[in-house]
Amino acid sequence: MYLVSRHGDPAEPGRSRHDPARGIQTREWPLAPPPDHCPALVLNADFRPLSYFPLSLWSWQEAVKAVFLERVNIVSHYDRIVRSPSFEVRLPSVISLKEFIPATRRPAFTRFNVFLRDRFTCQYCGSPFPTHELTFDHVIPRSRGGRTTWENVITSCSACNLAKGNRMPHVCGMIPLSPPFQPSAYELQENGRAFPPNFLHESWRDFLYWDTELDPV
Numbered sequence: 493m494y495l496v497s498r499h500g501d502p503a504e505p506g507r508s509r510h511d512p513a514r515g516i517q518t519r520e521w522p523l524a525p526p527p528d529h530c531p532a533l534v535l536n537a538d539f540r541p542l543s544y545f546p547l548s549l550w551s552w553q554e555a556v557k558a559v560f561l562e563r564v565n566i567v568s569h570y571d572r573i574v575r576s577p578s579f580e581v582r583l584p585s586v587i588s589l590k591e592f593i594p595a596t597r598r599p600a601f602t603r604f605n606v607f608l609r610d611r612f613t614c615q616y617c618g619s620p621f622p623t624h625e626l627t628f629d630h631v632i633p634r635s636r637g638g639r640t641t642w643e644n645v646i647t648s649c650s651a652c653n654l655a656k657g658n659r660m661p662h663v664c665g666m667i668p669l670s671p672p673f674q675p676s677a678y679e680l681q682e683n684g685r686a687f688p689p690n691f692l693h694e695s696w697r698d699f700l701y702w703d704t705e706l707d708p709v
């Protein structure tokens with residue numbers, strides 16, 4: 493249940509109604525986090541995240557709205573209640589869509605997806621960079637007839653991009669570490685799993701691969 497009575501919470505009977513944060517302890521937060529720090533992990537109807545990277549998260553407002561519209565099921569909660577004059581809502585930490593959304597077979601050809609395919613690593617020098625320090629490079633320069641396609645565009649750092657200029661790969665000796673290719677949605681999802689989010693609520697761990705260990709049988 494996400495709705496709780498205004499007059500008492502069975503799970504936390506001693507808590508002051510005037511200070512909902514008092515006395516709540518979680519691993520990540522010494523006190524109950526403010527609502528804006530309570531995003532909900534969004535799972536598809538098969539209980540896998542809609543997206544790993546960026547991780548599919550909704551703000552608490554979006555999540556609560558979807559709950560009221562009965563578009564999602566609540567899988568887990570925060571220890572955080574938001575009040576309005578007419579109701580109280582325990583914020584969901586994990587929700588699952590009621591209707592399955594199939595992944596698109598051919599991911600959009602975007603800068604972000606090129607970076608994700610190449611795991612945010614310059615394909616010339618092999619160094620990883622934050623997104624804002626990355627650019628993309630045409631392996632065969634556009635001035636030599638190279639096209640802007642999955643098969644001719646790679647992730648590059650600014651220095652390598654500058655060094656290569658408009659030269660052909662074999663002329664300047666800058667060969668991509670792996671040949672560019674059209675990735676599948678599955679391949680992008682797999683790459684995305686390698687990037688844990690900055691914030692990881694403990695209720696998300698069952699649905700993600702990060703920081704989880706299974707006990708040997």
Ligand SMILES: [Zn+2]
Nearest residue numbers: 614617649652
């Ligand atoms: Zn580089």
